[in-house]
Structure formats: C-alpha cells, structure tokens
Amino acid sequence: MRAGSAVRVHAAALREWLGRQGSDLDRYRSRPASGGLAAAVAQDRGLLRMLHDAGWSRAGWPEQAGGLGGSATLRAVLYDELAAAGIEVPEAFVILETLGPVLTAYAPDLAVRHLPTYLAGEELWGQGFSEPEAGSDLASLRTWARVDGDSFVLSGQKVWTTLGQFASHAAVLARTGPPDSGHRGLSMLWVDLAAPGVTVAPIAAASGRDEFAEMFFDGVRVPRSGLVGELDGGWAVAMYLLQYERGMYAWLRQAVLHRRLAETAAAAADRAGPVAHAAIGAAYLALTSLRARSRTTVARLAAGENPGPEISVDKILLSRAEQAVYDAVLATRQEALLVGDGPEETALREEWFYSRATSVFGGAVEVQRDIVADRVLRLPRAGANGERDGRG
Ligand SMILES: Cc1cc2nc3c(=O)[nH]c(=O)nc-3n(C[C@H](O)[C@H](O)[C@H](O)COP(=O)(O)OP(=O)(O)OC[C@H]3O[C@@H](n4cnc5c(N)ncnc54)[C@H](O)[C@@H]3O)c2cc1C
Structure with missing residues (x-):
C-alpha cells in the first residue's frame, strides 16, 4: 500500500472509532466549567489515557519507546481528526510534539523511559528555555550546569514554562561552557522537577489563566544520563x-x-x-x-x-x-x-x-x-x- 493511501485508511479508521465512542467523548468537547487549569489538565489526562489504550496516540511514535511505529504523519492525522470531531485537542500534545521528537532522536534511553508514561497521560513535561533576560536572544542564557563526578549541578532560573507547575520533568537548556561561550557552550538536560533544589511557581497570564510557571534551580543534581545530545551540543x-x-x-x-x-x-x-x-x-x-x-x-x-x-x-x-x-x-x-x-x-x-x-x-x-x-x-x-x- 502506498504511504498516502495508508494515511487515508488510518484517518478513516480513526474517524470511524471516534464516531463509535458516542457520549464517552462528550466530556472532552469543551473545557471543564469549573476547577481552573488543574481540572483542564486532569481532563486532558483522561483523553490521553483513552487514546493511548485504543492505540491512536501511539501511532507514529517508535515501537521501542512505547509507540506503534509508522510515520509521524499519523500523529498529524490524530490532531486533525480530533479537532474535526469537535474534541478539544489536549495541550499535552503540544508539549509532546515539542519534546517527544527530541527525546527519540537525541536521548533514546530517556524516550524509552518517559514517552510511554507521557502517552498514557501519567506524565507532563516542561520546556525550560526562556529566562528573564533571555528570550529571543536565547544564546545569552545564564542558567548554568557544571559536571561533578557522574552528575551535573544545575543553578539558575527559567520562566514562561507552559504548564510547568504540572510537569514531572523539564528539558532545561543550560550553560555548560564559559559565560561568553554563546550558543556553543549550551547543553540540554532532562531534569526531574521533584529533585531537591527545584522550586516551581505558577505565573498568571493576562487572561488570568495561570498557564505558565517559573522554575528555580539551586544546586540541583542531574545524573549524566539526563544529558540530551552532546555536552555543549545543546x-x-x-x-x-x-x-x-x-x-x-x-x-x-x-x-x-x-x-x-x-x-x-x-x-x-x-x-x-x-x-x-x-x-x-x-x-x-x-x-x-x-x-x-x-x-x-x-x-x-x-x-x-x-x-x-x-x-x-x-x-x-x-x-x-x-x-x-x-x-x-x-x-x-x-x-x-x-x-x-x-x-x-x-x-x-x-x-x-x-x-x-x-x-x-x-x-x-x-x-x-x-x-x-x-x-x-x-x-x-x-x-x-x-x-x-x-x-x-
Ligand atoms: C504563551 C506562551 C508560552 C510560552 N511557553 C514557553 C515555554 O514553555 N518554555 C519556554 O522556554 N518559553 C516559553 N515562552 C517564552 C517565549 O519563548 C518567549 O516569550 C519568546 O522567546 C520571546 O522572548 P521574550 O518574551 O523575552 O521577548 P523579547 O525577546 O524581549 O522580545 C520582545 C519583543 O522584541 C522583539 N525583538 C526581540 N529581538 C528582536 C530582533 N532581533 N529583531 C526584531 N525584533 C526583536 C520581539 O519580536 C518581541 O516583539 C512562552 C511564551 C508565551 C507567550
């Protein structure tokens, strides 16, 4: 079967499945009326679990990392069909599409450990790039990490981490080279946000929705296995x-x-x-x-x-x-x-x-x-x- 027709068959099967769920999907058609962001995140987790158990959200992710294999186009089909069926597409898929491909390409061991639990709605991640003084000019970031034995020691501050207060882990871009090393002295670390020395505080947006967090790292130990890609290759x-x-x-x-x-x-x-x-x-x-x-x-x-x-x-x-x-x-x-x-x-x-x-x-x-x-x-x-x- 040609790739295009395989995708069409997949889309048609998904559409048919969505149609068959009837009222089971009704609670995912709008945001919860009360309970704020925590209720929205809980609702998203429920939908993720349902899509995972039926296999739809696992399509397009590598088999060794809990997926069902196949082209990334199958993931695109999922988002298109969910929206067309009147379902609120979970924000968790945005974060997944941002960090999932990086883990599978640059840290396959971390992908094996974390992707299956994310797909099942049990984990949420954060993207820790921006800092108070580094947004567009990202290469000037100051959060730093130094190698100490078999771990890194991480200190600094990140800001605007989407849903950071609900995240179990974050991909943090940190300076591992000298202060003036620009984009050549950065590394990406996979940080357990429950580790000692991490503080996560929500920030309310102009809308009143506290959809971001700032993250503070004070001498946080990150194992060497948390390095995503090469040292200084962030x-x-x-x-x-x-x-x-x-x-x-x-x-x-x-x-x-x-x-x-x-x-x-x-x-x-x-x-x-x-x-x-x-x-x-x-x-x-x-x-x-x-x-x-x-x-x-x-x-x-x-x-x-x-x-x-x-x-x-x-x-x-x-x-x-x-x-x-x-x-x-x-x-x-x-x-x-x-x-x-x-x-x-x-x-x-x-x-x-x-x-x-x-x-x-x-x-x-x-x-x-x-x-x-x-x-x-x-x-x-x-x-x-x-x-x-x-x-x-
Ligand atoms: C809804 C939302 C979600 C976000 N989620 C995350 C997240 O999960 N993780 C994360 O790390 N960050 C996140 N961010 C932060 C985001 O990446 C930064 O806001 C963005 O990179 C811009 O940086 P800044 O806010 O510091 O603005 P600045 O870089 O200070 O820019 C301010 C203004 O100056 C302009 N400007 C800056 N430099 C130039 C230039 N060279 N030429 C012309 N104009 C310029 C910009 O266009 C902009 O209009 C989020 C932001 C928003 C709004």
Whole structure:
C-alpha cells in the first residue's frame, strides 16, 4: 500500500472509532466549567489515557519507546481528526510534539523511559528555555550546569514554562561552557522537577489563566544520563526541537482553528453584520494558506527532512491565522467575549488572549521575518548586526 493511501485508511479508521465512542467523548468537547487549569489538565489526562489504550496516540511514535511505529504523519492525522470531531485537542500534545521528537532522536534511553508514561497521560513535561533576560536572544542564557563526578549541578532560573507547575520533568537548556561561550557552550538536560533544589511557581497570564510557571534551580543534581545530545551540543538539539515546535505545532493548531472558525461562521450566519463576515473571510484565507503550507512541512518532517530556517514561514503563517480567527470571533461575538462571564465566554476570552501571544512564543514573528529575509530569501542586509540565533 502506498504511504498516502495508508494515511487515508488510518484517518478513516480513526474517524470511524471516534464516531463509535458516542457520549464517552462528550466530556472532552469543551473545557471543564469549573476547577481552573488543574481540572483542564486532569481532563486532558483522561483523553490521553483513552487514546493511548485504543492505540491512536501511539501511532507514529517508535515501537521501542512505547509507540506503534509508522510515520509521524499519523500523529498529524490524530490532531486533525480530533479537532474535526469537535474534541478539544489536549495541550499535552503540544508539549509532546515539542519534546517527544527530541527525546527519540537525541536521548533514546530517556524516550524509552518517559514517552510511554507521557502517552498514557501519567506524565507532563516542561520546556525550560526562556529566562528573564533571555528570550529571543536565547544564546545569552545564564542558567548554568557544571559536571561533578557522574552528575551535573544545575543553578539558575527559567520562566514562561507552559504548564510547568504540572510537569514531572523539564528539558532545561543550560550553560555548560564559559559565560561568553554563546550558543556553543549550551547543553540540554532532562531534569526531574521533584529533585531537591527545584522550586516551581505558577505565573498568571493576562487572561488570568495561570498557564505558565517559573522554575528555580539551586544546586540541583542531574545524573549524566539526563544529558540530551552532546555536552555543549545543546544548541543543535534546541534547533531540532524548534522544527517541531514551529512545524508540527502549526499543523495541530490549524486543526483547532478550523473548528473554531466553523463554529464562528455558524454563529455569524444570521445575526452578524458585514464586518464580522469580512473578518471570517479573512481568517479563512489565512487559515487555508497555513494548512497548505503546514501539510508540506509535516510531510517533510515525517520523511526525516530538516526544513531549517524555512520553518519560520510556518510560524509567521500560524501567527497570522491564529490572530485572524480570533479577530473574527471577536467581531462575531463581541458582547460574549468582552463581558460574558459564563464558562464558554471565559474560555473564548482566554483563547483570544492566547492568540495574541502566538506572535511571541516559539519564536517572535519579527525575528522570524528577519530569518526569512536573511536565510531563506537572502535579501541584502542593512546594518548587519552579528549572527541571529534563530529562536525569536
Ligand atoms: C504563551 C506562551 C508560552 C510560552 N511557553 C514557553 C515555554 O514553555 N518554555 C519556554 O522556554 N518559553 C516559553 N515562552 C517564552 C517565549 O519563548 C518567549 O516569550 C519568546 O522567546 C520571546 O522572548 P521574550 O518574551 O523575552 O521577548 P523579547 O525577546 O524581549 O522580545 C520582545 C519583543 O522584541 C522583539 N525583538 C526581540 N529581538 C528582536 C530582533 N532581533 N529583531 C526584531 N525584533 C526583536 C520581539 O519580536 C518581541 O516583539 C512562552 C511564551 C508565551 C507567550
């Protein structure tokens, strides 16, 4: 069977399975009405368990790490079909797509230990890159680790770790070279967040949702087996990770956004004015461009290709589409979004806030445009200012 038709057969079987679950899936169609983020995380864990036990979330991950093998495209199919079936795609899949590929490629022993429990909804991980003084300029980060016998000793602070307060482990980018070693002196460490010396504190976003955490490390011992990739080779690992954070995430998100836009269009059908209809049209256009681009990217990632700086195009298209969709939601359901206080309105408002952040996380859009200009289109530079780090 050719790869394309195998994927179509898989998608059809998944769709059929989702259809057969009936009311068992109902509780996963919207965010919990109360209980805050903890309740949402608990709900996600339930869905992860269900998809794991039925095998759907294991498809596309290596067999030796608890998966069922097959192409990464099968994972993309899962996100698309869940959203199309009206299911809230768990945030845990975003983190999985960010860190899972890195573990399988650069730390297969850690993947064997942690991927199966993650897929079963028993673990959550965090991405510990950003620091108070290092975001777009990631290579200037200061959290440091030194080798001491058969372990590292880690100290410093990370910030904006998505769902960090629920995470059991985090991938932490730390300086193992001298302070001025830039991107050449970084290593990625897999840190047990229950270890002595770790403090994790939630941070509330502008929406009021405490979706991030800051993490403090004070002389934390990390075994040598927690090194992901090579010593001082963390930059290459981080760049590999960004392919998935920008590429696979954009695909997952376009699936969610299509669902949201369809709901918005249905709500607009008979009661919204021309401004809302124009916003819906603009969002549809942005979203269709994203889907077309993202489809190619997923195929490239699944084939083991490295899109390199071209992945910045996906990030730019995603930011545009995400914000256009929520502009359309706002234009259509202004009153609900601005002053509604029921669970649905609160969730919509949180999503609107999140859409504004899309142009910042995983690589700020201004920096992505620079990368496209410099490294994809090779446009001439005005006032060149040293090497850019590619993170944004
Ligand atoms: C919702 C959300 C989730 C996040 N989750 C995580 C996570 O799980 N783990 C993690 O490590 N981090 C996470 N982050 C942090 C994120 O990666 C950083 O916010 C991002 O890298 C930008 O860094 P910064 O916030 O320090 O902003 P800065 O780097 O200070 O940028 C501020 C502004 O300046 C602009 N700018 C900066 N440099 C340039 C330049 N060279 N050229 C042109 N413009 C420039 C940027 O475009 C931006 O608009 C998250 C952030 C958000 C909003």
